[in-house]
Amino acid sequence: MSAADAIAITHRLRALQETPGLPPRLAANCAALSSRLAEPVRIGLFGLPGAGKLALLDALCGSALAPLAPLPTLELGFGTAASVEAMLPDGTLLRQAGLPTPDMLARGPAFLRLAAPLPGLRGRRYLLVACEADPREFAAALAWAAPRVDIALWCARGWSGVDAQSWGAAPDSLCNHAALVLSPQGEGAGDWHGAEGFEAVLPPDPARIARHLDDTAAEAASHDMAAAEWMLQRHGIASASAPAAVPRPEPAPDIAEPLRDSAAAPPEVAPEARAELGRLFQYLRGAAADLVEALPCAALDDAACAQLLERLGTVFDSLSARTQDLDRAQDSWPELSDMVFEAQDMALLLRMEGGPGQASDAARLLLQLRQDIEVRLAA
Numbered sequence: 560m561s562a563a564d565a566i567a568i569t570h571r572l573r574a575l576q577e578t579p580g581l582p583p584r585l586a587a588n589c590a591a592l593s594s595r596l597a598e599p600v601r602i603g604l605f606g607l608p609g610a611g612k613l614a615l616l617d618a619l620c621g622s623a624l625a626p627l628a629p630l631p632t633l634e635l636g637f638g639t640a641a642s643v644e645a646m647l648p649d650g651t652l653l654r655q656a657g658l659p660t661p662d663m664l665a666r667g668p669a670f671l672r673l674a675a676p677l678p679g680l681r682g683r684r685y686l687l688v689a690c691e692a693d694p695r696e697f698a699a700a701l702a703w704a705a706p707r708v709d710i711a712l713w714c715a716r717g718w719s720g721v722d723a724q725s726w727g728a729a730p731d732s733l734c735n736h737a738a739l740v741l742s743p744q745g746e747g748a749g750d751w752h753g754a755e756g757f758e759a760v761l762p763p764d765p766a767r768i769a770r771h772l773d774d775t776a777a778e779a780a781s782h783d784m785a786a787a788e789w790m791l792q793r794h795g796i797a798s799a800s801a802p803a804a805v806p807r808p809e810p811a812p813d814i815a816e817p818l819r820d821s822a823a824a825p826p827e828v829a830p831e832a833r834a835e836l837g838r839l840f841q842y843l844r845g846a847a848a849d850l851v852e853a854l855p856c857a858a859l860d861d862a863a864c865a866q867l868l869e870r871l872g873t874v875f876d877s878l879s880a881r882t883q884d885l886d887r888a889q890d891s892w893p894e895l896s897d898m899v900f901e902a903q904d905m906a907l908l909l910r911m912e913g914g915p916g917q918a919s920d921a922a923r924l925l926l927q928l929r930q931d932i933e934v935r936l937a938a
Contacts, residue, residue, distance in 0.1 A: 565596045565780070568787050572596075575791060585790075585901065592787045595709075599636060599684040600776040603704055603733070606714035607692045607721060611742040611763070615714060616687055618765035619772075620679035627659060629689070631668055632700075636684040638674025646670040683772070692721050698728035705730040710775050711737040712768070713757070731861060731914040736775050740768060790904050832891035833936065839881055839888070840932045846874045847925055864918045868910045871921040875899075875906040878928070892935055902928050 575581070576589035604612045613625040616635065624630060645653040645668035653663060659671060686707055690700045711733050715722050718739075729737070739757040758775070761768050850870060882889070882899045889895055906921050 564784065568784060568791070569593050569596050571791050572787055582901065585904070588790065588905070592783055592790070595783050596780065596787070599680075599682050600772070600779075601707060601709045602683055602685050602772060603708035603711045604685060604687040604714060605690075605701070605704070605711060605726075606740075607716075607719075607725070608689075610714040610716055611740075612687050612689075612714050615712070615740065615763075615765070615768070616685055619769060620675075620683070620685065621677045622675060622679075623658070624673075627664065630659070630664070630687075631670055632687065632689045633671035633673060634684065634686050635673045635675065635680065637677065637680035637682075639676055641675045642673070644672040646672075682776075692725075694721065694724045694728060697725035701725075701729045701733060705733040708733060709736065709779065710772060712740050713737065714740045714742060716742045731864070732916070734861065735914065736779065738768075738771060738775075786907055789907055828891045829887060832887040835885040835888040836892070836895075836932060836936055839878070839885060840929070840936060842881065843874075843878060843925070843929050843932065846877070847929065850874070850922075850925075861914075864915050867918045868906075868921055871918070871925060872906050872910045874925065875903040879903045895935075898931060899928070 572589045572593045576586050576593070581589075604616060606612050613628055613630065616622060617625050620635065622635065624633075624635075641657050643655055643657065643659050643663070645659065645663050645666070647653065647666055648669050653666070653668070655663065658673070659668075686704060688700050688704050690696050711729070713722075713726055737757050738759040738761050740761050741763055743763045759771055761771060850867070853870070879899050882896055885895070902924055905924055910917070910921070
């Protein structure tokens with residue numbers, strides 16, 4: 560994905576977001592995708608004290624922070640001039656030009672936000688999490704960092720019990736794009752049993768780690784682009800090379816809220832229309848039953864969540880295709896196609912994000928759709 564592609568699709572997402580009467584849930588999805596495409600990729604550096612996080616940060620972006628160690632949790636991004644903002648434990652903010660000074664660090668800041676005009680920071684923002692070797696503290700730190708990180712790097716000298724226990728508390732969203740980075744001291748440690756859950760195990764080679772970050776970011780961006788294109792095509796926002804689309808006269812309903820059928824449905828519904836909708840409902844009910852039967856008895860792991868999201872996506876795709884053939888039902892319930900398309904869009908976005916929370920949201924989405932169709936049949 561080129562920068563021009565990202566800019567073009569971001570403009571189109573914003574155009575859709577500004578459509579009058581757009582459902583709030585869809586507007587929020589547009590905003591989230593726009594932000595992900597426009598903002599730098601967020602990279603988290605984690606690991607026990609002494610695992611080489613600062614040295615790796617310096618190597619990846621050309622900074623000079625390691626000599627200032629020890630440092631608190633910090634965020635480093637691109638800026639036209641070097642600057643630092645320090646948050647003290649009492650909530651006071653200190654701002655100054657350049658890197659942190661000994662006087663600033665002597666005040667024990669809890670968090671640093673730094674900017675620097677370094678080429679290695681263009682398109683990237685790093686979050687380095689400093690934490691003592693206490694699994695309970697790491698659990699809280701990883702939960703705080705998860706929504707602020709797109710790609711995670713766990714730095715380690717060896718896969719010790721503390722490493723495994725600390726990383727084991729990481730939220731699933733943090734593990735989706737996570738790599739284990741060996742420190743120079745840990746490269747020959749030998750025993751990495753139990754570290755198979757990472758997407759990659761990388762040697763202490765900054766060039767190779769940088770390539771991994773580029774490849775992972777590009778893959779994630781392509782998924783976001785695919786989700787955005789799907790959503791935009793569904794809602795008639797043309798690409799820059801195509802003629803401008805005519806806005807639909809009626810906004811799509813918000814699937815997050817039950818539809819108010821008493822106002823929308825005509826007084827009388829043709830039996831043929833009710834029969835078509837009934838067949839769609841029977842398919843949906845059967846598909847939901849099959850999904851429940853296929854669920855494992857134990858808690859869902861990452862693989863099971865991915866499989867569930869894939870199957871849910873297939874159900875929504877099939878519902879969308881079947882709805883296109885329901886001419887009579889769409890005459891009686893003109894909002895039906897929009898309702899199913901919205902659900903399909905949402906399911907695609909959830910599938911792209913992955914994780915137990917998204918699988919749960921997709922399942923609730925299917926239940927909401929079933930309830931909405933059942934209301935129409937009962938009217």
